[in-house]
Amino acid sequence: MIEIRDIRITLPPWVGAFLSDWPETFEDDAAAMGLAIALARENVRQVGGPFGAVLLETSSGRLVSVGVNRVLASHCSLAHAELVALGSAQQTLGGYDLSALVPGGCTLFSSAEPCAMCMGAIPWAGVGRLVCGARDEDARAAGLDEGHKPADWVRAYARRRIAVTRDFLRTQAAAVLADYAESGGVIYGPRSH
Amino acid sequence: MIEIRDIRITLPPWVGAFLSDWPETFEDDAAAMGLAIALARENVRQVGGPFGAVLLETSSGRLVSVGVNRVLASHCSLAHAELVALGSAQQTLGGYDLSALVPGGCTLFSSAEPCAMCMGAIPWAGVGRLVCGARDEDARAAGLDEGHKPADWVRAYARRRIAVTRDFLRTQAAAVLADYAESGGVIYGPRSH
Numbered sequence: 001m002i003e004i005r006d007i008r009i010t011l012p013p014w015v016g017a018f019l020s021d022w023p024e025t026f027e028d029d030a031a032a033m034g035l036a037i038a039l040a041r042e043n044v045r046q047v048g049g050p051f052g053a054v055l056l057e058t059s060s061g062r063l064v065s066v067g068v069n070r071v072l073a074s075h076c077s078l079a080h081a082e083l084v085a086l087g088s089a090q091q092t093l094g095g096y097d098l099s100a101l102v103p104g105g106c107t108l109f110s111s112a113e114p115c116a117m118c119m120g121a122i123p124w125a126g127v128g129r130l131v132c133g134a135r136d137e138d139a140r141a142a143g144l145d146e147g148h149k150p151a152d153w154v155r156a157y158a159r160r161r162i163a164v165t166r167d168f169l170r171t172q173a174a175a176v177l178a179d180y181a182e183s184g185g186v187i188y189g190p191r192s193h
Numbered sequence: 194m195i196e197i198r199d200i201r202i203t204l205p206p207w208v209g210a211f212l213s214d215w216p217e218t219f220e221d222d223a224a225a226m227g228l229a230i231a232l233a234r235e236n237v238r239q240v241g242g243p244f245g246a247v248l249l250e251t252s253s254g255r256l257v258s259v260g261v262n263r264v265l266a267s268h269c270s271l272a273h274a275e276l277v278a279l280g281s282a283q284q285t286l287g288g289y290d291l292s293a294l295v296p297g298g299c300t301l302f303s304s305a306e307p308c309a310m311c312m313g314a315i316p317w318a319g320v321g322r323l324v325c326g327a328r329d330e331d332a333r334a335a336g337l338d339e340g341h342k343p344a345d346w347v348r349a350y351a352r353r354r355i356a357v358t359r360d361f362l363r364t365q366a367a368a369v370l371a372d373y374a375e376s377g378g379v380i381y382g383p384r385s386h
Contacts, residue, residue: 001209001212001213001217002212002217002256002257002258002259002285003285004204004208004209004281005204005258005281005284005285006201006202006203006204006281007200007201007202007203007277007280007281007284008199008200008201008284009199009200009201010199010200011197011198011199015197016194016197019194019195020194024194024195063195064195065195065198066195071289071317072289074284074289075283075284075286075287075288075289076280076283076284076289077279077280077283077289077290077314077317077318077319078271078276078279078280078314078317079289083271084200086270086271087200087269087270087271088197088198088199088200090268090269090270091198091200091201091267091268091269092195092196092198093268094268095268096264096265096267096268096269096270096272097270115313115317116309116312116313116316117310117313117314117317118313119309119313120308120309120310120311120312120313120314120340120341120342121270121271121310121313121314123309123340124264124270124271124308124310124340125270126270147313147316147317148313148343148346148349149313149343150341150342150343153341156341
């Protein structure tokens with residue numbers, strides 16, 4: 001008989017103290033992306049993957065949840081920063097559709113453009129707006145695999161009424177990826193690719 | 194301060210007893226897909242989404258894990274059948290890369306073709322082979338959203354050395370989706386689409 005096991009993805013224990021230095025409400029996109037990039041950088045220092053994500057209430061700028069890459073620590077390839085932020089928000093709020101749970105909807109800030117998995121996942125969570133820091137090619141330049149995404153994914157999001165802002169604080173965001181690669185960070189991903 | 198919450202995705206309590214009627218080692222693809230379809234059908238009966246997945250050791254046919262759609266029950270849009278099977282296997286085996294953990298690799302049987310999220314996720318888990326029942330268009334015909342996938346995703350998988358078999362027991366698999374739509378099953382997905 002196989003083991004029937006719950007899937008559990010944790011945020012790292014340092015996140016609580018880390019967030020105490022940041023506001024609960026963000027004035028503008030730059031402040032929120034600043035936190036996403038800072039989470040990515042701290043996660044590298046704590047031996048995690050170089051990605052961070054921040055979910056805000058679009059209308060108020062209030063923080064809903066955060067995510068960092070937890071693939072290695074959680075033994076789970078689903079645990080990308082964006083999905084950690086989304087899953088954590090959904091389970092805290094008690095539903096899978098953030099567009100129904102948060103009046104005015106949510107904005108997801110990601111320190112890098114979503115990989116193929118996260119690109120597919122973001123619409124399912126009812127996210128209304130996505131703001132990305134580093135480009136796909138910045139991640140690839142650092143040796144990280146982004147997967148096979150439709151070239152027109154931003155237009156496909158628009159058809160679902162998900163607004164996308166790219167290249168926001170890109171230089172700062174891409175620097176986290178470049179530093180990670182330079183420092184010899186683990187390039188996780190299945191052995192066979 | 195936001196709540197720092199673990200993400201938890203459970204398999205339904207009925208799965209253990211359900212699996213006791215099935216073998217632990219599967220003779221061929223038809224037997225394994227039969228289980229994936231049976232899980233999808235039982236999940237509908239138990240008021241879940243109409244999808245099931247089965248993960249086997251490719252060389253031995255031994256069952257590694259199963260998944261059913263748990264989006265509604267888990268309050269989590271990540272909880273598609275394929276991702277539940279993969280996450281459960283990874284955390285049971287203690288690593289994110291199934292290609293490194295299971296000699297000869299794993300085969301994932303899914304009662305329907307992967308949506309955009311699952312299409313992106315499967316390569317990250319180190320799956321070596323994917324067998325799909327219902328087509329993407331069977332799911333769409335039942336009113337279910339599959340997201341925006343690259344048209345050439347099967348070729349992209351081949352480049353990563355992931356073999357794909359489509360339309361395997363498609364008629365039986367598609368019937369679960371059609372029955373679900375006819376019975377007025379919840380068409381979950383964000384309200385805004």
